[in-house]
Amino acid sequence: xxxxxxxxxxxxxxxxxxxxxxxxxxxxxxxxxxxxxxxxxxxxxxxxxxxxxxxxxxxxxxxxxxxxxxxxxxxxxxxxxxxxxxxxxxxxxxxxxxxxxxxxxxxxxxxxxxxxxxxxxxxxxxxxx
Amino acid sequence: xxxxxxxxxxxxxxxxxxxxxxxxxxxxxxxxxxxxxxxxxxxxxxxxxxxxxxxxxxxxxxxxxxxxxxxxxxxxxxxxxxxxxxxxxxxxxxxxxxxxxxxxxxxxxxxxxxxxxxxxxxxxxxxxxxxxxxxxxxxxxxxxxxxxxxxxxxxxxxxxxxxxxxxxxxxxxxxxxxxxxxxxxxxxxxxxxxxxxxxxxxxxxxxxxxxxxxxxxxxxxxxxxxxxxxxxxxxxxxxxxxxxxxxxxxxxxxxxxxxxxxxxxxxxxxxxxxxxxxxxxxxxxxxxxxxxxxxxxxxxxxxxxxxxxxxxxxxxxxxxxxxxxxxxxxxxxxxxxxxxxxxxxxxxxxxxxxxxxxxxx
Numbered sequence: 039x040x041x042x043x044x045x046x047x048x049x050x051x052x053x054x055x056x057x058x059x060x061x062x063x064x065x066x067x068x069x070x071x072x073x074x075x076x077x078x079x080x081x082x083x084x085x086x087x088x089x090x091x092x093x094x095x096x097x098x099x100x101x102x103x104x105x106x107x108x109x110x111x112x113x114x115x116x117x118x119x120x121x122x123x124x125x126x127x128x129x130x131x132x133x134x135x136x137x138x139x140x141x142x143x144x145x146x147x148x149x150x151x152x153x154x155x156x157x158x159x160x161x162x163x164x165x166x167x
Numbered sequence: 168x169x170x171x172x173x174x175x176x177x178x179x180x181x182x183x184x185x186x187x188x189x190x191x192x193x194x195x196x197x198x199x200x201x202x203x204x205x206x207x208x209x210x211x212x213x214x215x216x217x218x219x220x221x222x223x224x225x226x227x228x229x230x231x232x233x234x235x236x237x238x239x240x241x242x243x244x245x246x247x248x249x250x251x252x253x254x255x256x257x258x259x260x261x262x263x264x265x266x267x268x269x270x271x272x273x274x275x276x277x278x279x280x281x282x283x284x285x286x287x288x289x290x291x292x293x294x295x296x297x298x299x300x301x302x303x304x305x306x307x308x309x310x311x312x313x314x315x316x317x318x319x320x321x322x323x324x325x326x327x328x329x330x331x332x333x334x335x336x337x338x339x340x341x342x343x344x345x346x347x348x349x350x351x352x353x354x355x356x357x358x359x360x361x362x363x364x365x366x367x368x369x370x371x372x373x374x375x376x377x378x379x380x381x382x383x384x385x386x387x388x389x390x391x392x393x394x395x396x397x398x399x400x401x402x403x404x405x406x407x408x409x410x411x412x413x414x415x416x417x418x419x420x421x422x423x424x425x426x427x428x429x430x431x432x433x434x435x436x437x438x439x440x441x442x443x444x445x446x447x448x449x450x451x452x453x454x455x456x457x458x459x460x461x462x463x464x465x466x467x468x469x470x471x472x473x474x475x476x477x478x479x480x481x482x483x484x485x486x487x488x489x490x491x492x493x494x495x496x497x498x499x500x501x502x503x504x505x506x507x508x509x510x511x512x513x514x515x516x517x518x519x520x521x522x523x524x525x526x527x528x
């Protein structure tokens with residue numbers, strides 16, 4: 039299982055990569071492993087506002103439905119158009135082609151509050167217990 | 168609780184889940200891959216969580232006749248088996264199960280793990296004649312091999328001519344040197360076998376089967392694939408299509424209710440048969456081919472609630488989601504459209520006949 043350095047993580051197993059004011063958001067390798075094969079994705083539209091800790095989308099595996107929670111607040115500027123047709127990309131490349139949305143962040147301090155990769159590793163290790 | 172095969176699942180790196188109080192494998196390599204293995208080659212399942220009872224003695228048949236909806240008296244040959252249900256007096260379903268006639272006056276029942284205790288209590292309550300009852304769940308392991316290659320694979324590790332065991336029959340034989348009851352039954356919509364054996368030999372049997380199927384496309388399969396396979400085949404799962412508020416007739420299982428005799432629930436079921444069913448099990452598929460109607464989601468037609476989804480999932484054999492649902496409106500038939508409420512949105516779905524999947528013979 040991969041937890042890249044350089045990304046920030048939420049306790050709900052989303053990752054965030056920030057460039058300028060835009061945050062790319064996805065779910066972590068651990069999250070996709072727990073879910074199993076993802077067969078359906080529901081994402082917001084460009085221009086939608088999302089707020090930290092609120093559900094902004096849904097991923098469904100064969101077995102279950104899971105909400106995806108916003109790790110930061112902001113306005114959606116881009117949505118991964120490939121995912122509705124190929125939701126399995128989240129399993130295959132959670133930190134790459136499986137990204138979900140890009141958001142113009144409204145409060146940069148929210149990013150600082152997220153976990154770094156070492157803290158997230160500890161969280162995952164604790165959950166695996 | 169864990170089945171005796173728990174260490175095998177850990178070794179095979181299964182993803183585990185809780186089911187009926189047992190830590191069971193959901194999948195090993197992936198539900199979709201395992202599902203496809205069973206449709207095209209074969210899959211191997213640990214079903215040791217399921218319950219087994221032995222009923223014996225001169226009163227055994229009488230107890231089965233009074234407790235179950237199908238008539239065990241119709242099992243006229245040793246080794247014959249039948250699907251059947253246990254009902255409350257009001258016709259609500261306590262469990263669905265398989266009865267195997269091992270010999271005259273000796274039967275084995277295979278029941279759902281979640282209902283072992285309820286079934287045992289019900290049978291003992293009805294056992295006025297004093298049939299010998301033994302709960303052999305703890306000492307019995309159950310391993311299923313299912314799929315078009317199941318017979319070929321199993322035949323390489325047993326000397327009994329498997330072609331001689333017909334569908335819904337059971338025979339005693341050694342598999343890889345291990346004493347088993349080999350039943351030609353299953354829950355996947357495919358041909359296959361279920362092997363009952365003593366727990367002490369279960370791990371050796373599971374490994375021998377994996378080895379026998381190594382080059383034949385056999386995969387170990389978890390409960391995830393078991394669920395998608397049975398749903399495609401239109402087979403009910405207790406807790407979804409069957410419960411104490413649902414009769415076998417409503418579940419479309421009238422073929423397993425033998426009227427013209429007295430059994431627990433016979434009066435209520437006959438009344439319902441005469442007066443018409445309160446609800447009916449149907450199949451649906453969302454027309455966007457993506458949205459998954461899950462258990463508990465409501466069905467709407469012309470703005471009115473007409474039913475509720477009991478099982479729904481992505482269906483790997485069809486590459487689209489499918490679902491089963493109960494509807495209260497008798498007019499709803501295949502080809503018609505309904506709406507299913509998915510997270511507050513109404514999504515169009517087409518009614519289709521069950522089962523979704525029927526194997527080609």
